[in-house]
Amino acid sequence: MGGKRHFRVWRGDESGGELQDYQVEVNEGEVVLDVIHRLQATDAPDLACRWNCKAGKCGSCSMEINGMPKLGCMTRMSTFEENETVTVTPLRTFPIIRDLVTDVSFNYEKARETPAFAPPADLAPGEYRMQQVDVERSQEFRKCIECFLCQNTCHVVRDHEENKQAFAGPRYFIRAAELDMHPLDAKTDRKEYAQAEQGLGFCNITKCCTEVCPEHIKITDNAIIPMKERVVDRRYDPLVWLGSKIFRRPMTETVGHGETSVLGAVHAQPKGGVHSHAGGSHDPHAEAEAQRGVNWHRQVPKPTVPPVDEHGRLPLTELTFDRPAAPSPFGDDVTFPMPVEHLNYAHPEQDEKKH
Missing domain, CATH: 3.10.20.30 (Beta-grasp domain)
Known part of the structure; x- marks a missing residue:
């Protein structure tokens, strides 16, 4: 009323x-x-x-x-x-x-620290293939609108300012879970990175982040808890520990000068205080790999000018335009289906012969 x-x-x-x-x-x-x-x-x-x-x-x-x-x-x-x-x-x-x-810049800083999607080295853009079930598995996490309500209500940073440096928050835990579930992601240490660099262990799964999510993403049940379970499996499962002893695969090993790997998570000291945009690993190679997540050489069609009349005004209906409908946003010289080299992703069956 x-x-x-x-x-x-x-x-x-x-x-x-x-x-x-x-x-x-x-x-x-x-x-x-x-x-x-x-x-x-x-x-x-x-x-x-x-x-x-x-x-x-x-x-x-x-x-x-x-x-x-x-x-x-x-x-x-x-x-x-x-x-x-x-x-x-x-x-x-x-x-x-x-x-x-x-000032929500804390969240953007954590976003820059999260390693980007890294496609397989043996596949070129346009050759990626995924099953529909793999698409649906992580589709829920892509609904995030970055309102940061989950970040705000998470008591790990809400009540403890000192935790912000070592804690990424629920918004970026679902990002880590999404990439960990991605069948084409070449980085195999997403779980260990979430534990070692994003502070996954700080979360005690109170589900307050899930309660305030306007997109109804099951942050705790479908992302944080599965990631915690996978970390525990790798780090504390007695069978994994026994297998590491049998096959001589230590849980912590030296991988380079001044670097150590904990369950595959690389830690290196940044040179000159420069923080790697690939994440907390500070690994130049990881940063280079992260940049491969986008096909930067894709031929993007040039935009066309809006259909205006001789007075520079937009037509009110299609009847006032000299062609049926408006011009294509892809340009008049683009044919469909678009060539594979112009795509970042392609349909799994597009190369099969038509009967």
């Missing part, structure tokens, strides 16, 4: 702030972000709030509503009692910039 509602919104910056009370008009069917926009238009024009799509797909409007990490654009006002005070505060885990805007 419409009418005035009581809001308490945190106002301030990195030097400090406080909750301020507002009476804001609320209409039927609105979400919290609508009310924040109305508040900016009426009583608080200088209120800072980050948002973009207003459709629950960009993850920009992350905030804490009545103490619960949520997306402002996906939290309906009808879920609150009419006489209930709605308290809106910024994400508590990250540094305040101003009002409801926080």
